[in-house]
Amino acid sequence: MAELLLEIFSEEIPARMQARAAEDLKRLVTEKLKSAGLAFKRADAYVTPRRLALVVDGLPVTQADVKEEKKGPRVGSPQQAVDGFLKSAGLASLDQCEERDTGKGVFYFAVIEKKGAATAAVLPGTILDSMAALPWPKSMRWADYTQRWVRPLHGIIALFDGKVLEGKFDLGGSAVTFDRVTRGHRFLSQGEITVSNFAGYQAKLRAAKVILDQAERRASIKRQADELAAKQGLEVKADDGLLDEVTGLVEWPVVLMGGIDQQFMSVPAEVLTTSMRTHQKYFAVESKDGKLAPHFLVVANIEASDGGAQIIAGNERVLRARLSDAEFFWSQDQKVKLADRVGSLGSITYHAKLGSVGQKVARNIDLAGELAKDIGADIDLAKQAARLAKADLVSGMVGEFPELQGIMGRYYAQLEKLPDAVADAIADHYKPLGPTDTCPNAPVSIAVALADKIDTLTGFFAIDEKPTGSKDPFALRRAALGIIRLIIENKLRLKLRDVLARAYSGYYDNGGSKDGGFEKNQPKAVIAELMEFFADRLKVALKEQGTRHDLISAVFALGNEDDLVRLLARVDALKAFVESEDGANLLTAYKRASNIVRIEEKKDGVSHDGMIDAALLEQMEEKELQIALASAAGQAEQAIIKEDYASAMSALAHLRRPVDAFFDKVTVNCDDPQKRINRLRLLSAIRSTLNKVADFSKIEG
Incomplete structure (x- = not known):
């Protein structure tokens, strides 16, 4: 048994593409090995910013011999049929065939034995085909080459049983030939590294300041960050997404702590953390009581001779400029009330066939008021919150950080001393954003969140912009799951068909092109489609709870059940x-x-x-x-x-x-x-x- 070692060395691969690329490379290569009859013990993929690596252990040095049988024509068949059979089997005469009685007559059988090829002869094609098939989300051409790759290629290690395989990846004008040479860290090592097996490859990379295993790099970043924060009596603000991204930016992680000027600490914590995360990839740190601390953590890709002092100073300087912009937006936004921003929403297109954001707000106001009546919420507060919920979209802060929509609206509402129920509903009306997100439970928040999502679903279904396959550009599946959670978790007794009908009429009365498919007296087809969509989403929502999808279908099929709380009681x-x-x-x-x-x-x-x-x-x-x-x-x-x-x-x-x-x-x-x-x-x-x-x-x- 022998080992295959493959490394594809290039310029920096975008962090968001790395994990998927490693898995795709492993999948493509191992599938081709299996189809070639080459069994193996295990395969492991690794990725750093500059390399994709794969090691496959326990491969045979040759393919197994294959014995194939091919049934031919009946003995005594016309010569034309016999000749065609011999040609298809690659045989010269019937002397190479056997005659067998199958119980339905005597037939010719060709027994073809194929000698297994040397694995080293099979692997180059396997590697090259896999590289060509690697599905990068985005790729590029460079120089005068015609071959595309995610970033310019510099080298390919392709070793089997310690020997370099014969092969080269054609770039269209040049080629990268298989070799046993790679390079270590871009700044912390010099010269080429020659390898003969995976163990030596991994060890030599480590000596050259490259941690090959992405899981090990991730754990190292987390450990260093936790230790630095603990020394200050602080904790790192949990952010798995950022941790994954930063892991893909460094080969030798060194975590350093910098400071935030006290003048910026009056800006909302969400603004500071978003600015640090989005622009600089910094981790925020908090006190034990969850309050944002005036410090940040940066992950460097280098060991500095001064212990990182210059790196910290440089990052503090950059962050200071970023936070100055955020502080400016924060102070400027407070000069305009939310109510005075609502008029500007009319100039923002929601969808060409569904009108403007201002028109959506008008529909949301009406529907939120109706829903508030249904669920026992304060109608006036629900309408006020629905009117102001989108106002922060035209603020400077949300223009700079779109992910803060709703959150900034709550801050501005609180500064204006609006009712707490209104401020909370502004922030919560986008929720829940996913299965792990919290679900609003305050009546006014529920009414506005439901109105926004139901209006969205109804409109896009009416103009036939429904999700197809894996494509859902308007996040309608997420909206439906959000509606289901809002209803079920809050035990709301709503007649969903009636609510959808009200939402549909809102489009006709308060915006939405009639050319988009809206007919005042014909919403039945749209509502029927939506109910089927809800049934499918309900199956997804309850799958993790062990509820069978066929039971949901059995209750939905009655055609008269649109109260989700009652429906689930039936299902249970x-x-x-x-x-x-x-x-x-x-x-x-x-x-x-x-x-x-x-x-x-x-x-x-x-x-x-x-x-x-x-x-x-x-x-x-x-x-x-x-x-x-x-x-x-x-x-x-x-x-x-x-x-x-x-x-x-x-x-x-x-x-x-x-x-x-x-x-x-x-x-x-x-x-x-x-x-x-x-x-x-x-x-x-x-x-x-x-x-x-x-x-x-x-x-x-």
Whole structure:
């Protein structure tokens, strides 16, 4: 067994592309190895700013010999057929074939043995094909070369069993030939490094101030940062995204601490941390009580002879200029009230077919007021918050840092001494932004957040800008999940179809081009599509909780359930029911009854959903089933009215014994045509009775 070592050495790879590129390289190479019949023990990918590396251990030195059999024509077939078979098998004559009796006649069989090729001969093509197929999000051409790559290539290490493979990556005008030479840190090492295996490669890189393993670099940054902060009695503000990004910017991380001028500490903490993070990739530090401290952490890619003093001074100087801009925006923005900014939103296009941001605000005001009435929130405060929620979009601070939208609106509202409920709703109306984000629970915040998301979904569905495949440019899936969380986590009793209809009419009345697809009296198709979309998103939202998607489909399929809280109560009761012994058996009986009825209806050309004639019921099992169905249907209906879905399922569970007895003792397709139809109606009644609580045909199993 032998080892393959591959390193692709280049100019700095963008940090955001590194992890994906390493995984893609590993996937492409290992897939090609497997298709070539080359098994291996393990494969590991590594990445630094200047190199992609892959080590595959436990490869055989040659491919395994392959024995293939190919069936030919029957013995005695025309010569033309025999000749075609010999040619396709690469054989000269029938003497190289075997004759076998297959039980359906005697046929020619070609047995072809292929000697396994040397692995060293297979690997160059595998590497080059994988490099050519690597799916960079963005790539470039340089000099006069025609080949694209993420950044200019400088070298390729390609070693198998310690020997350099024969191959070169054609750039179109030049080529990078496989070698065993690389380089260490750009500034902390000099000269070339010659390697013969992965262990030596990794060790020599470390000696040349390169930590190859990205996980080790990440851990080193975190450890150094935590230690520096702890010395000052502080803690590093958690930011996994920034930690991942900075890990991709350095090969030899050295963490240093700098200071923030006290004059900037009056600026909101979110502004300071965003400015440091976005522009400079600095980590913020906090006191034990979570208050932002006047310090920052910078990750350098060099060991400085002065202990980093000049690096710190330079970064403090740059940060001072950045924060001066932020302080200026902060002071200037306070001179204009939020209410005075609302008019400027009319000049910002929301979408060509959906009007301006100002028009969206007008729709949000109306819808937030209606929703506030539905959920018991203060209507006036909800309307006020909806009116001001987008106002900070035209502030200088949000213009510089778009990620602070909403957050700055809250600060400006607080400075204007607006009600706390309004200020909080301004900040919270974008929430929740994802599955890990907090969900608003204050009534006014809920009303405004729901209004904004429902308006967005309704509008884009109306103009047929729905998500397709993996594409969702307007984040509509996230908006739907946000609506679902707001409703479920706050246990809101809303009729979703009515809310969507109100949102649709808001577009017609308060902005949105009629050419975009809005018809005042035809929102039904849009709402139907949206309800299907919500059903799909609900399945996603509940998947992690172990709720089966088919149970959600079974309840949604009733077509009359748009109260998500009530729907989930049904789903929970249905889940408990089908997981019980009685429920599982009754589900089997339901499918059996449905199949029989469907087959016979197709044969007869009529529906068998009619009334059951009690006079035609002869056997005890028939009579008992009819009585049980009538009783279960009545009990289930009453329980559903009371929203007692557990009792509704319990009523259905009592059907198990009479249904089982019916199938055991009664012949449905008997000779008497009237009795046959009556018994088919009994089976149809089983289906209709169970379908009062859910469409059991949607349930798997």
